[in-house]
Amino acid sequence: MPTKIEKDAVTGTPTTGHEWDGIKELDTPLPKWWVYLFYATILWSVVWWVLYPSWPTLRDHTRGILGHDQRSALEQQLAAARAAQARWLERIAAADTAAIEADPELLAYAVRGGEAAFKDNCAPCHGLGGAGQLSYPSLADDDWLWGGSLGDIETTIRHGIRYASDPETRESRMPAFGAEGLLEPAQIGDVVQYVLSLSGRASDAEAAGRGQTIFVEQCAACHGEDGRGMRETGAPNLTDAIWLYGGEPEQIRAQIERPRHGVMPAWSGRLKDEVIKMVTVYVHNLGGGE
Numbered sequence: 001m002p003t004k005i006e007k008d009a010v011t012g013t014p015t016t017g018h019e020w021d022g023i024k025e026l027d028t029p030l031p032k033w034w035v036y037l038f039y040a041t042i043l044w045s046v047v048w049w050v051l052y053p054s055w056p057t058l059r060d061h062t063r064g065i066l067g068h069d070q071r072s073a074l075e076q077q078l079a080a081a082r083a084a085q086a087r088w089l090e091r092i093a094a095a096d097t098a099a100i101e102a103d104p105e106l107l108a109y110a111v112r113g114g115e116a117a118f119k120d121n122c123a124p125c126h127g128l129g130g131a132g133q134l135s136y137p138s139l140a141d142d143d144w145l146w147g148g149s150l151g152d153i154e155t156t157i158r159h160g161i162r163y164a165s166d167p168e169t170r171e172s173r174m175p176a177f178g179a180e181g182l183l184e185p186a187q188i189g190d191v192v193q194y195v196l197s198l199s200g201r202a203s204d205a206e207a208a209g210r211g212q213t214i215f216v217e218q219c220a221a222c223h224g225e226d227g228r229g230m231r232e233t234g235a236p237n238l239t240d241a242i243w244l245y246g247g248e249p250e251q252i253r254a255q256i257e258r259p260r261h262g263v264m265p266a267w268s269g270r271l272k273d274e275v276i277k278m279v280t281v282y283v284h285n286l287g288g289g290e
């Protein structure tokens with residue numbers, strides 16, 4: 001170690017005293033701005049440790065005096081969102097479905113809320129957008145089994161259809177004309193021809209004529225004299241091209257011999273009252289609402 005600090009002749013900067021092959025290492029001090037910035041970051045980190053959660057401990061971590069954590073920040077945001085929603089839900093709760101539809105703002109909110117609830121609860125059976133599928137009616141057309149007014153739709157949703165545990169559920173069952181021997185197989189053949197004739201598709205006019213008599217006696221009470229269906233009994237219109245269980249002769253025959261009966265769950269008590277109203281309004285606005 002040199003005892004006296006040597007200065008570089010050209011720059012005037014002290015040297016470290018190291019020398020290789022005549023080249024000396026200068027001991028240039030760090031720029032002042034850099035040094036102060038460095039101290040400032042150290043100071044900043046200390047302040048941060050005090051204010052915010054930072055150091056791990058054996059089981060936990062230091063909390064910081066501000067009490068900040070991501071979870072409570074998220075909870076605050078959720079609470080704010082819920083509060084904003086609550087204002088709308090209060091208005092929905094206070095209005096009936098007709099009043100909701102009369103208020104454009106409320107209608108827009110209800111349709112969006114109803115759509116979300118429909119996707120979660122109804123689409124598995126009725127399809128996205130209520131498009132329907134075999135055995136599950138379309139809710140987007142104007143062909144209604146039980147009625148397409150706001151009141152009809154709400155009743156259907158609240159109490160379901162043939163849903164045993166709801167005493168106010170919609171109920172009606174077509175007799176098993178074949179399985180219970182109410183009609184002979186030949187008579188069933190005739191009435192199938194008559195049903196086909198209602199949509200202009202009978203292949204045997206004579207049989208259809210015989211079938212008409214049977215229809216008037218056995219079927220008209222529910223499906224109507226003209227076969228256009230009746231909402232009091234949930235009996236479908238047999239004169240159109242829309243079939244719940246299929247419109248082929250074998251499918252019609254199967255329904256007469258051993259009828260299928262669709263079950264729709266009741267949503268009262270399962271969905272919140274506000275949600276039932278919103279989903280009612282949503283279905284009513286799918287296109288077939290009356």
Ligand code: HEC
Binds near residue numbers: 265
């Ligand atoms: C488990 C299947 C299933 C689910 C889930 C379901 N439905 Fe249904 N829904 C049916 C069936 C089956 C029918 C037809 C019943 C019949 O044959 O009369 C029906 C009928 C209806 C009708 C009457 C249609 C008409 O033509 O009169 C409405 C309205 C309806 N559903 C709305 C809904 C809504 C809204 C939801 C969700 C909250 C829902 N459904 C969930 C099976 C379901």
Ligand code: HEC
Binds near residue numbers: 172173191214221
């Ligand atoms: C007590 C009332 C009642 C009587 C009587 C009745 N039906 Fe029905 N029928 C219904 C109901 C209700 C349905 C719908 C079942 C469902 O929604 O699941 C239905 C469905 C049908 C269907 C299926 C329609 C489709 O869209 O797929 C056919 C076909 C039919 N009935 C024919 C007849 C014929 C023919 C007779 C007489 C021999 C008859 N029904 C007597 C109530 C009745």
